[in-house]
Amino acid sequence: MSKDRAPSPLPTAPMEGVDESTWLDVIQKMDEVYTRLIDDEVELEKKNSELEQSQQFIFSVLSAMSDVLIVCDERGLIEQTNAALCELVGRREDQLRGTSLADLLADEASVLAARTAMDRSEAPRGGQGIELNLLDRQGQPVPVDANCTPRVGANGKRLGTVWVGRPTAELKRAYHEMRAAHEALKRTQQQLLHSEKMASLGQLVAGVAHELNNPISFVLGNVHALSKYSERLRSYIAAFHAHQPEALLQQQREKLRIDHLLADLPSLIDGTLEGAQRTADIVHGLKRFSAMDPEERKPVNLVEVIERAIHWVQKGRPAPVPVRWVPLQACTVLGSAGQLQQVMMNLLQNAFDALSTVPEPMVWVEMGCTGEPDRPTVCVTVRDNGPGIPPEHLLRIFDPFFTTKPVGKGTGLGLSISYGIVEQHGGRLTARNTEGGGAEFVLELPRA
Known part of the structure; x- marks a missing residue:
């Protein structure tokens, strides 16, 4: 930017003692000064233009801030705010300027906390977090997560405090909603887990009925025998109390076979107790499997879990499938016996279902130890000689509700829930096809 320079005035008449060259020097100096003034003005x-642009930039930034901003002097009087605070409290900036920060606070605890932060002589440059309650436009308290930062001048002297805060009411409400949704999701997951377990349990009803029939029939037969024995004992005792002659008592004893009866009683009683105990064990195992599992983890003998799973799944089949089971002598993991049994039963059930059209079906269950010496891992593989898993299904085999079984034959939740159970136990469940054909599921769990 430049301005036209006016011609320098020339004297109309020469002055005594001043020649023309002197006047020319004066005029030249005046021109230089005038030019400098013009440049300084530009x-x-x-x-001024740059300063105005900076002010506009700062104003636009303050207006765009979603967090509230309050700049106070050393006495706690407000010097500047932003649009977010004005919108929250329902007052203009010119109305807030010069008022005390305490007038915006909803309770004495907030006033005391703010005053303590502003009076702190060695406040951290990064600021300190304080929870305050501001009064909104309706006069209701609004929780704010505020940061108090000292404002220092060029000489190092503290000029006041800068407050930047974010209302947390929405965050807290969102947190509570998220927490409620999380709890609902956990309950739904537990219900799905239990529903899948009951579905697996339903498949075992026929096998369980057959399993219970043997000991119950045994107990029933023994009770009938005991009932007949009791009638014979009653007749013999009645004759004894009638004081019949010794010869008649001996004849009655031989007729009723009392000696054989007495010799047979211990085995009848033992057999009855054994059958009743076997029935109780079966019922106890079913109750333990179908019950809702607690959250705590306990040492579990994985060998017993696998053997129970093989036993129950075999009993639920119309025709048993040969299983080659190679266990370790002892293997303990930390977890839930019922949940781990559910995983094993699901893997075995899937393997048996895949063999429905195989002429000579076979399932292999093997255990082994892998991992580092300080973190041993037990590895359980369940392998079959069926058609295997189609390659396009391998990546989706653990997806919820994904199933290759006909409608009504599977829910698509078994492997998904099993995968989640294994993850909760700190393990890993994978699936693959073997080179010789058939599918193989690998279960890895940390040893206790």
């Missing part, structure tokens, strides 16, 4: 206008 520079000043440039600086």
Whole structure:
């Protein structure tokens, strides 16, 4: 920017003692001073324009802030705010300027906390977090997560405090909603887990009925025998109390076979107790499997879990499938016996279902130890000689509700829930096809 320079005035008449060259020097100096003034004016206008742009930038930033901003002097009087605070409290900035920060606070605890932060002589440069309650436009308290930062001048002297806060009411409400949704999801997951377990349990009803029939029939037969024995004992005791002659008592004893009866009683009683105990064990195992599992983890003998799973799944089949089971002598993991049994039963059930059209079906269950010496891992593989898993299904085999079984034959939740159970136990469940054909599921769990 430049301005036209007016011609320098020339004297109309020469002055005594001053020649023309002197006047020319004076005029030249005046021109230089005038030019410098013009340049300074242009520079000043440039600086003013830059300052105005900076002010507009700062104003736009403050207006765009979603967090509330309060700038106070050393006495706690408000010097500047932003649009977010004005919107929250329902007052203009010119109305807030010069008022005390305490007038915006909803309770004495907030006033005391703010005053303590502003009076702190060695406040951290990064600021300190404080929870305050501001009064909104309706006069209701609004929780704010505020950061108090000292404002220092060029000489190092503290000039006041800068407050930046974010209302947390929405965050807290969102947190509570998320927490409630999480709890509902956990309950739904537990219900799905239990539903899948009951579905697996339903498949075992026929096998369980057959399993219970043997000991119950045994107990029933023994009770009938005991009932007949009791009638014979009653007849013999009645004759004894009638004081019949010794010869008649001996004849009655031989007729009723009392000696054989007495010799047979211990085995009848033992057999009855054994059958009743076997029935109780079966019922106890079913109750333990179908019951809702607690959250705590306990040492579990994985060998017993696998053997129970093989036993129950075999009993639920119309025709048993040969299983080659190679266990370890002892293997203990930390977890839930019922949940781990559910995983094993699901893997075995899937393997048996895949063999429905195989002429000579076979399932292999093997155990082994892998991992580092300080973190041993037990590895259980369940392998069959069926058609295997189609390659396009391998990546989706653990997806919820994904199933290759006909409608009504599977829910698509078994493997998904099993995968989640294994993850909760700190393990891993994978699936693959073997080179010789058939599918193989690998279960890895940390040893206790």
